[in-house]
Amino acid sequence: xSSDWTPIALSRDVPDGVTRAVCLxxxxxxxxxxxxxxxxxxxxxxxxxxxLSLGFVRDGALNCLYHGWQYxxxxxxxxxxxxxxLTVPPTIKANAYPTCEAGGLxxxxxxxxxxxxxxxxxxxxxLSLAVATDGIEAQGLMRDLDGGRLHVFWHRVRPGxxxxxxxxxGSADVSRVAALMRQIRTQYEEGVAA
Amino acid sequence: MPKLYxxxxxxxxxxxxxxxxxxxxxxxxQAIDFYPGREHKSPAxxxxxxxxxxxxFEDYGLVLRDAQAILCHLAxxxxxxxxxxxxxxxxxxxxxxxxxAGGELMAVSAARMVSMLGxxxxxxALRAKGRMAMRVxxxxxxxxxxxxxxxxxxxxxxxxxIALFPYVMLSHDAGIGHEDYPAIxxxxxxxxxxxxxxxxxxxxxxx
Amino acid sequence: MSLTTDQAALDQWYVLGAVSHFPFGTPVExxxxxxxxxVTRRDDGVTVIGAGRSLPVRTTYNHVWTSFGTPARDIFALxxxxxxDRRWLYCGGVRVAASGLRLIENFLDLAHFPxxxxxxxxxxxxxxxxxxxVEQRRDVDEIWATKCEFFQPKxxxxxxxxxxxxxxxxxxxxxxxMLYKTPPTAPNRWDVIALFVQPVDETHSIAHPFMLxxxxxxxxxxxxxxxxxxFLQDKIVLENQRPALLPLQPGRETPxxxxxxxxxxxxxxxxxxxxxxxxxxxxxxxAGA
Ligand code: FES
Ligand SMILES: [Fe+2]
Numbered sequence: 001x002s003s004d005w006t007p008i009a010l011s012r013d014v015p016d017g018v019t020r021a022v023c024l025x026x027x028x029x030x031x032x033x034x035x036x037x038x039x040x041x042x043x044x045x046x047x048x049x050x051x052l053s054l055g056f057v058r059d060g061a062l063n064c065l066y067h068g069w070q071y072x073x074x075x076x077x078x079x080x081x082x083x084x085x086l087t088v089p090p091t092i093k094a095n096a097y098p099t100c101e102a103g104g105l106x107x108x109x110x111x112x113x114x115x116x117x118x119x120x121x122x123x124x125x126x127l128s129l130a131v132a133t134d135g136i137e138a139q140g141l142m143r144d145l146d147g148g149r150l151h152v153f154w155h156r157v158r159p160g161x162x163x164x165x166x167x168x169x170g171s172a173d174v175s176r177v178a179a180l181m182r183q184i185r186t187q188y189e190e191g192v193a194a
Numbered sequence: 195m196p197k198l199y200x201x202x203x204x205x206x207x208x209x210x211x212x213x214x215x216x217x218x219x220x221x222x223x224q225a226i227d228f229y230p231g232r233e234h235k236s237p238a239x240x241x242x243x244x245x246x247x248x249x250x251f252e253d254y255g256l257v258l259r260d261a262q263a264i265l266c267h268l269a270x271x272x273x274x275x276x277x278x279x280x281x282x283x284x285x286x287x288x289x290x291x292x293x294x295a296g297g298e299l300m301a302v303s304a305a306r307m308v309s310m311l312g313x314x315x316x317x318x319a320l321r322a323k324g325r326m327a328m329r330v331x332x333x334x335x336x337x338x339x340x341x342x343x344x345x346x347x348x349x350x351x352x353x354x355x356i357a358l359f360p361y362v363m364l365s366h367d368a369g370i371g372h373e374d375y376p377a378i379x380x381x382x383x384x385x386x387x388x389x390x391x392x393x394x395x396x397x398x399x400x401x
Numbered sequence: 402m403s404l405t406t407d408q409a410a411l412d413q414w415y416v417l418g419a420v421s422h423f424p425f426g427t428p429v430e431x432x433x434x435x436x437x438x439x440v441t442r443r444d445d446g447v448t449v450i451g452a453g454r455s456l457p458v459r460t461t462y463n464h465v466w467t468s469f470g471t472p473a474r475d476i477f478a479l480x481x482x483x484x485x486d487r488r489w490l491y492c493g494g495v496r497v498a499a500s501g502l503r504l505i506e507n508f509l510d511l512a513h514f515p516x517x518x519x520x521x522x523x524x525x526x527x528x529x530x531x532x533x534x535v536e537q538r539r540d541v542d543e544i545w546a547t548k549c550e551f552f553q554p555k556x557x558x559x560x561x562x563x564x565x566x567x568x569x570x571x572x573x574x575x576x577x578x579m580l581y582k583t584p585p586t587a588p589n590r591w592d593v594i595a596l597f598v599q600p601v602d603e604t605h606s607i608a609h610p611f612m613l614x615x616x617x618x619x620x621x622x623x624x625x626x627x628x629x630x631x632f633l634q635d636k637i638v639l640e641n642q643r644p645a646l647l648p649l650q651p652g653r654e655t656p657x658x659x660x661x662x663x664x665x666x667x668x669x670x671x672x673x674x675x676x677x678x679x680x681x682x683x684x685x686x687x688a689g690a
Contacts, residue, residue, distance in 0.1 A: 004519060013376040021373050028643065044643045046655045048506075048663075056400040065398055065513045066638050067659075078392065081658040082512040083527035092655055127336055130329075130374035148645040157373070174340050182333065202626040203633055227622040229629075230422055230493030310496055310636075311609075366637065369498070395633030399519045 004113035005155040007105040007139075007165050014038060015104060019062070021053035023157045024108065028053075029097070031106055034060035038075060040108045042095035045069060046077070052094065062094075075124040104167045105153060120151065126166035126177050131179035131187040136162055142181065150180065196221035199242065200227035205303055207260040213265055213356050214394045215327045217272045218285035221253075229311055262292040265353040274340040278353050280361070288349045288354045296355035305368035315367075323369055326368040331358060334381040337375035344384050351388060359385050360389035362395045402602050404436035404452050404504065405468065407505070411470030411676035413574050416597035416609050420447065422560035432503050432599050432601040433467070434677060440465060441507035464597065464611065474542065477573040481593050481613050492610040494599070499598035499639040499677035501576050502647040504608055506594050508578050509570050509662040511551050517634050520554050524563075527552040530659035537669060542638065544572035544669055547661040553630045558619040560585045572666060575675050576600055587615045594628070601607060603678050604645040608632060646680040653680070 006036065008022045009031055019032040022045060028043035030053040039062070043051045050066040062071045070079040075096035096108035103119030117139075125143070136154050143150040148170030149194045154162045166181045168174065198214075200223040216222055226248060229232040235246045242250045243259040251264045254271065256262050269381065270280035275285070279288060286311045301323035307313040308320060338344065346354040362378060365371075372379055386401055393399050405411065415433055423429055423442040423578055430439055436649050438451035449456045449467040457620050459466040461476045482485060483674050497504060507513070512530050514523025533549040551570035556566045569591070571580040576598040581591035593613040619627075648654055670679065 010378065013380065015380075018380070020376065020379055021371065024329070025375050037646070047657075048654055048660075049642040049644065050638060051643060054398065054637070054641055058505040063400070065400055065516055066642075067510075068516045068525070079527075080657060081515065084529055085658060086657075126340070128376045175337060178337060178340055202630045225620065225622040225626045227625055230419075230491065231622065232624070233622065309498075312494065312496055366640065395630050396637050398517070398634075398637065400516065 005107040005109045005116055006155050007038075007107050008040070008155050008163075009106045010125040010128050010165055010167070011022070011038065011101050011104055011106055013183075019053045019055060019057060021051065022163075024155055026158045028057075029108065030062075031138070033060050033103065034062065034073060038099055038101055038106050039075070040097045040099040040106065041075060042097070043133045046092055046094060061116070089157065098155075105165055110134060120149075123167040123169055124171075124174060126150070126168060126174055127183055129164045129165070129166070129185055130157070131164055131185045132158055132160060132161050133162060135179035135188055135191075136164070145168050145170075145172040146181075150177055152181070152184070163173055184189050196251065198223045199226050199239070199250040200224065201226050201234070201248050201328070201336045202397060204228065204248055204285060205306075205364050208266050208360045209261040209356055210249050210251055211394070212332065212359070213268050213278075214272075215351065216268060216356070216388055216390045218279060219268065219272050219279070222354075227274050239355060248294050258372070260296065262353075262357055264384055264388055265292070265357055266277050269353050277350050278356075280348065280352065282346045283314075284352070288352050291354035293337075294327070295361070296352070298330070299358065299361050300324070301327055302365050302370065305370075306361075306364055310367050320369060324365060328362065328370060328375060329367060331362060332375040332377050335381045340376050346381075346383055351385070355385055360397075361395070362401060367396055402432075402435040405434045405603075405677045407675065407677040408470065409573070409673045409675040410434055410600075413470070414466045414468050414470050414472050414476050415576060415599055416605075417449065417465045417467060417599055418494055419483060419611070420460050421464055421491065423447065423495065424497060431599070431607070432605075434469060434600060435462070435470070435602045438467070438673070442657055444587075448622055460544070462611070463491070465469040466611070477541075477543070477577070479579075479593070479613075481552065481591070484613075487613045487615060488543060488592075488621075490612040490614065490624050490628070491586055492612065492625050492632070494607040494609050495629070495636065496605050497639050498557065498604060498606055498645070499606060499642065500604055500646050501606040502678040503639055503642055503645070504598050504606055504635075505572065505578050505648065506574065506663050506666060507639055509546065509572070509666060510660070511549060512659040513635075514553070515573055515636070517638055518631060522553050522556065522631065523551060524554050532658070533661065535661045535665045537665060539556065544570075544662070544665055546570040546665075556582070557616070558624045559612075559616045571664060572669075575627070575670060575673065584615045584663075586617065592616075600678055605624065644680050647678055648680040649687070650680070650682045 002047050014020050014031050014033050016033050034057050043053050045064040054065045055063050060159040068081040071094050072078045077092040102113040104123040104125045108163045141152040148168045151167050153165045156162050234248050246315050301320050305320035308315040308317045345351050428441045430437045441448050447458050449458050456467045515525045515528040535546045547569045553566045554563045567583045572578045579595035584592045596612040597609040598606050
């Protein structure tokens with residue numbers, strides 16, 4: 001599977017107007033959604049370094065909590081409240097990463113990333129689940145279910161911790177699959193390969 | 195008029211401030227110098243609450259301690275519709291989460307006192323307990339969300355949500371971020387959208 | 402962690418807490434500049450032990466001050482401390498996981514009032530920061546910001562309504578700062594609100610707010626609660642700034658005209674070649690250059 005793209009959240013968990021803080025290999029990212037579109041940026045405001053995940057989405061733009069600087073979908077700063085009449089220079093920009101959504105997941109890409117891996121066309125989201133382990137190898141680890149299949153994607157938070165993202169292909173009882181994912185969590189945390 | 199003996203940084207006092215705000219109950223407050231003054235251990239305060247803890251709430255001639263008990267009292271006396279403390283089969287579940295909020299989740303409060311105010315205590319052990327409690331809440335809320343719900347119990351907010359909310363939100367003061375908890379992230383936004391909602395230091399007004 | 406070798410940081414006076422908050426006879430362990438220190442209060446005075454020796458102690462303004470080095474000047478003068486009608490309030494130390502320099506910079510900042518202290522020290526309808534003046538007073542080696550004005554819905558514990566508050570800021574050493582602000586009850590005088598920062602290590606600090614105010618009506622508990630509320634609103638910001646260390650390298654952050662006092666503060670730190678609590682530079686420029 002291409003390693004240019006990493007799944008970092010379920011699309012369902014970042015609805016419109018919401019920010020979500022994610023840690024990927026020790027780097028802090030913010031996911032936010034405005035006007036339907038998901039964005040993944042460095043979780044750091046260019047002004048005085050505040051984490052943008054503590055900010056708020058308004059009018060399809062992300063606003064920093066510290067001094068209210070507003071960043072549009074293009075990641076350029078469009079408003080500095082302390083200077084209401086200022087036309088903000090276009091050089092003031094948050095650090096945005098390549099982002100896409102597929103298979104019910106939000107993916108962050110390397111600069112110049114190639115095509116996304118092949119994914120099931122329609123999926124039902126189950127859970128994102130933090131697990132204290134290093135031991136997961138295959139992206140998309142699958143389990144056959146009654147009437148469907150569980151795909152488990154993941155990203156590494158930092159050494160010793162991953163976040164699993166489960167989606168179902170086909171139909172299955174999501175609450176039972178959620179329980180299955182928590183069993184997988186227990187197996188990993190107790191050092192037993194699933 | 196009801197009276198709250200209050201400390202601005204206390205998550206437990208905040209439970210009472212939030213519930214009264216949501217119910218539209220007006221009350222007076224008396225600021226207690228909990229830190230650094232330890233006024234909650236003064237003879238006058240010990241006379242009101244021999245446990246030497248805040249909050250203390252006076253209403254209808256009663257002197258009540260324990261944030262969870264005060265939430266029950268507020269729902270009982272100030273919510274005629276009975277939606278915040280339902281008496282049907284949800285009652286037991288609400289009580290279960292109240293017990294958890296005043297029990298396991300208080301590890302977050304203890305860790306916060308150590309890391310923020312320098313109280314004595316084993317910070318790493320308290321944090322580990324706090325993370326366990328946060329995981330229990332995350333697992334429960336993610337099940338609720340998979341079932342099409344959002345609140346801790348049933349289809350409407352209850353005092354269970356109000357009892358859980360403060361220390362879930364203040365966990366950052368104990369060094370526990372919310373990166374691991376996507377379901378908590380969605381739930382807390384709904385709590386903050388409730389009509390009459392008020393925040394506290396550490397729980398920003400914008401979100 | 403061990404004691405810093407940063408001479409500019411060593412040669413300063415630091416507050417370890419209000420004298421009255423130390424119990425008689427029981428040694429209290431705390432930390433300063435990466436090194437454990439022990440404070441003991443006795444009937445005949447206060448002793449501070451650190452790095453295996455007795456450190457110099459002052460109890461100026463009823464706080465315990467110490468230093469590992471040789472400060473170039475004595476503790477700053479505070480004429481308001483002699484005024485008999487002022488109330489002295491010690492708000493208690495609060496631990497913050499951030500560089501102490503970030504705390505000072507936040508204290509100097511007007512532009513965050515509408516968003517961090519919403520409907521108290523600022524409101525979103527009036528976020529503009531009017532031009533103010535900054536200067537480095539070389540005779541006393543202090544940074545001053547004057548003619549600062551901001552609309553405040555509830556400027557202090559004793560406020561009934563909104564007011565345009567006048568502010569002056571005074572940075573007396575890299576980790577100690579104060580502001581002068583018009584009190585609601587005495588518009589022709591200045592309240593003094595100081596923030597003494599104890600840098601425990603490079604990314605952990607203890608903030609000791611201290612107030613010398615004119616307020617004949619509020620209780621001590623009310624004034625302390627107001628100050629703690631304000632400071633704890635800042636804490637969530639301070640602990641979420643990245644990096645935790647203060648960047649001095651040009652281009653790492655983006656100041657505007659509203660940040661003039663922060664720009665001058667950073668320049669002053671560079672001039673002093675202070676590096677404790679600052680982000681290591683990658684542009685090959687040594688501290689102080
Ligand atoms: S740090 Fe984001 S607006 Fe100032
Ligand atoms: Fe502030």
